[in-house]
Amino acid sequence: MAGKNTDPTHIDISLSQGVDITWGDGHKSHYPLDHLRQNCPCASCRSEEHSSQPSSQPASALPMFKPTARLTNAETVGRYAVRFLWTDGHSTGLYSFDHLREICPCPECAPSG
Numbered sequence: 001m002a003g004k005n006t007d008p009t010h011i012d013i014s015l016s017q018g019v020d021i022t023w024g025d026g027h028k029s030h031y032p033l034d035h036l037r038q039n040c041p042c043a044s045c046r047s048e049e050h051s052s053q054p055s056s057q058p059a060s061a062l063p064m065f066k067p068t069a070r071l072t073n074a075e076t077v078g079r080y081a082v083r084f085l086w087t088d089g090h091s092t093g094l095y096s097f098d099h100l101r102e103i104c105p106c107p108e109c110a111p112s113g
């Protein structure tokens with residue numbers, strides 16, 4: 001851990017494709033919308049995650065029926081975060097760049113195993 005490389009040098013937000021970020025250390029991340037929505041850092045989403053609903057996500061043979069996360073708007077907040085407005089009206093999640101770097105879905109960043 002030498003220094004802080006979580007300052008994006010380039011951010012590309014597509015309301016239909018997701019978010020691409022190039023980081024200060026040269027790392028590139030692509031965040032599909034589903035992934036962003038699932039990792040919404042706001043309090044209500046986090047408590048949902050912790051509620052004890054047994055098997056709310058059954059292994060389905062028809063993954064296409066899963067509701068797809070969509071954006072109606074996205075905006076950067078200062079120099080430290082991005083805020084997304086989802087089509088279901090949800091907009092309280094403030095995705096700090098620190099958080100985004102943490103949830104980078106690439107094989108390099110994902111915890112192995």
Ligand SMILES: [Zn+2]
Pocket residue numbers: 040041042043044045046090092093
């Ligand atoms: Zn949320």
Ligand SMILES: [Zn+2]
Pocket residue numbers: 027028029104105106107108109110
């Ligand atoms: Zn990564």
